[in-house]
Amino acid sequence: MHQLHCRLLLVAFCLALTVLPIEAVAGTRLALVLGNSHYQAVPALDNPANDAADLATALRGIGFDVIEQRDGTREAMANAVRDFSKRLNGADVALFFYAGHGLQMNGENYLVPVDAKIETPADVRFNTVNLTDIQQEMEGAGRANIIILDACRNNPFLEKLARGSRAAPTRGLGRVDATGQGSLIVYSTQPNNVALDGAGRNSPFTAALLKHIATPGIEVRQMLSRVRGDVLVATDRKQTPWDSSSLVGDVYLAASPSPVATAAPPATPQQVAPSQVAAQADAPVDPHRVTSQTPTAAGGPDSECERAAAPAPPFASPEQLKIANTHDYAAAIPICEAALRANPDQPRLEFLLGLAYGGTKNYLAAQRYLTKAAEAGYAPAQGKLGVYFATGRGVVEDMPRAFELFSKAAAAGEPGAISNLGAMYSNGNFVKKDPARALELYQKAIEAGDPFALAQTALMYFYGKGTPRDYEAAAQYFQQAADLNDGFSLKYLAVMQERGLLGARDPAKAAELRRRAVQVDPGSQDPKVPAEPNTARPRRASGVHQVRIYRYRFVGCIWAWC
Template sequence: MTAVFRIICVLLLSVSPALAQADSRRIALVMGMSDYQTLPALDNTKNDAVAMAATLERIGFDVTLSVDAGVAEVERLLEDFSFRSEVADLALIYFAGHGIEVQGENFLIPVDASVTSNLDVQRQSMSLKRLLAAVDRARTMRIVILDSCRNNPLGDAIALTNDTVESADAEGTRGGGGGMAAANPDRGTLVAFAARDGQVALDGNGNNSPYALALMEKMAEPGLEISLMFRQVRDSVLRQTGNLQEPHTYGSLTGVPFYMAGATEGQVDVASVEPIDGWASLRSDQEDQLLALADQGDTRSMLGLAYIRLNPNEGRFDPKAAVAFLQTASDAGSPEAQFELAKLYERGTGVAVDHPRALTLYRAAAEQDFADAINDLGFLHYQGGLGLPADPQKALTFFERAADLRHPQAQFNFAALIDDGLIANKGPDDSAYYLYQALRSGSADVLDLLSDRPTMFTGETRRALQTMLKKNDFYQGSIDGDFGPGTQRGIRRAYGIEE
């Protein structure tokens, strides 16, 4: 296949509809640490974990429950969960147990840890970063929930006790006072703390903590959008604890609406390919709550409100109002808002056409590693658009960057360019790597093309992909470049379709 034809194929993929995904899949890892060997035991964390696992299973999650695990077992669980999360729409980790802030970093402590110094904590505990890495490759949403807001109040002389915070001694807390450090997860990832940074989380007088009770109640409510769910959890815990404990979330999810217990009739859930369709089905009472959150500066709420007003099939269609919401969110630094606003300026929707302004916004989003913007800039440089001269070589750098950020379309495009010999110092193994990653990222385009037209790739790349499938236990056949039934089954399994 010639290089010219392959680039045309890449360009055709670039304008295809939003990527379809495998059937919506939600997975959760729930860990409860109670019977500590060298630290004070916690009364309710085991109860919280067991009840949380049951709640998540009831609302459709595939749940792995672990109680009183040691550090080696936790590491094994995280490794397995990380691999499985690659083909999940939503990956969620819930941890209840002792947590400590050491030198600005948060650590979660397994039951067999023996900690007498900061170094012990760092060696024998799981950092929040490790938990975030375990959910990082989920396709749509990533959530880490910590019912464990503690720090290291004694510096190097760690001594976790059952000390209580002022006015909270009736219920007790899960460790020493002071709270955990604020989190700063990547875009598309939410970290939820039972208590905001600097506060402690109460263990509760009954069988469960106030936070676990509120969380289980709200997440089981069908049709409650996830941003509003966490806000209602916050309000409930504040009421239960007399304002002693205020849950807090860090990071931001994507602009796709999501319902933990599933959507109600007429609502579109996370599997929706277009955010404007999903947000348009939001209940009117929840739209009012979004407006309140937007007034408080929540950029995801602004995005949702903008998507509602960009749906031409909706009575609320109002592109100018959408521009206003997106402009506010863009000014607040939201890369998704910058990207969506750029498209409006490029097309002249709700505003006058302004290509320089559109290009500025695309670049602003790209500077924050927003993969959609980077991929689009690649095509603008390749074709010459928005006043840019055609520069295929510069375009390749954008395609590679977007591919390395796990943009499924860019991963396929870059694999095709490598296969055509257009990328220096990269060969069949690299092409196969990006094809495999595109499958794991949920690219239906790649699944269809490898199923229907595998010979569009060279035999060397096909053999390299078979090798990669075999390495990951998706394929057991010969490495011959022939994509017969066995290879096709391996491709589907890598994509996330079990047969």
């Protein structure tokens, strides 16, 4: 029987600060795995001990030395943590996993042993294990630190603690966001939602994690996208894993990709449709600059249709973007129709045929095929169909429906849909305007491989939306987009040079940037920048404001032009 047990899974990848991105895969690996099910003072939980046992086995299988403790008393948990701490020196990767009850009090998170008796706030401090203590023990230069928390959100001790105490804990563990450079935090469900306990041996999220954690050759964010998709299916889309990231570089929990495989060129050129449905709020941005980039399925069902209509892959190079934007969609239609006749009811082919019809501006036909693919659960089609509902192409404009489609596709890891959700929060389309949330989504889209999110993130920093105004950070994002031959970003960089927003005015460099924009992207929009947007011009806000620059992982141009 399904139980609403309110389980929160949080994965915090806290990597030590380094100058260059790192690829974490080899070396000494140490894990501490705790799982508490059989509580003495509150009802037992079905899955945590199973989840811990199965994850410990999986981690051993991929090279971790595992310290395992199930149904631990406070003394047993403390001893296990102490043993873990002693063995951290020399580890290249340290992982801590906890499943069981957890609670929050005064901004601190506490893990609950099976023998805990909690009736007062003092009992919380003395009868539990403080997560902060474990985090501090794990801090170490040159090591990837991973924390996984699978803890109950419904606090079974809340009623007693709430009686006459202003210090009583609140529901579940406090949300932990990735703040320092090199962190990735993943929740088993979206914020303020209840996670299903599941009917089997493991919770839906842990079952999905166990399925994919040992898959070789996939980076952790790609692995988590697969986990998210499985959880959506297993819970009938009631539960959507969520994350917050400042991760730097690639982290592989299993084997990294083979050099031969990663060096091979793409089999077919891909396509990105540079349409935008929602502009950066309160900033002079083209209202059609919302992405439609979608990931492709490797080895698609019909290579001719793939070559004729497929969109560019995540992290596309400038050449891939250029080729993709020159598809002959009129010629692609009969090719993809023939492929679909030979392979009926294939969502990928329905999606590609929808793109081909959309490319010829036959939006009614495009909407028909995109809808079929979207209803089959194909995330790229859901994201593209969301663009149609947001812009009224082939359908009546429907922002709530667009938001729903973008959310589904984003939950499955579709980069353009994540970016488009950011645009909706930026503009307040259907949802309450939330620039900080928009910025978070744009940055998430960059990490997923969406090139159009680079300019949107740059605009957030340029105009101080959702973050303190920071021209240097804006320039770094504009430069990344310029390296992909985005004329709009090249022109913004020119404006910054003309106005001295990055130092002394440099008309010659500005003219060079404008010439480059005309050369590589002659149809690009001219930015409409208000006169001297910040005459006081502190280029970076004073105080403790720190900026983590998210990197689009195309390697080929860094502060230079392709």
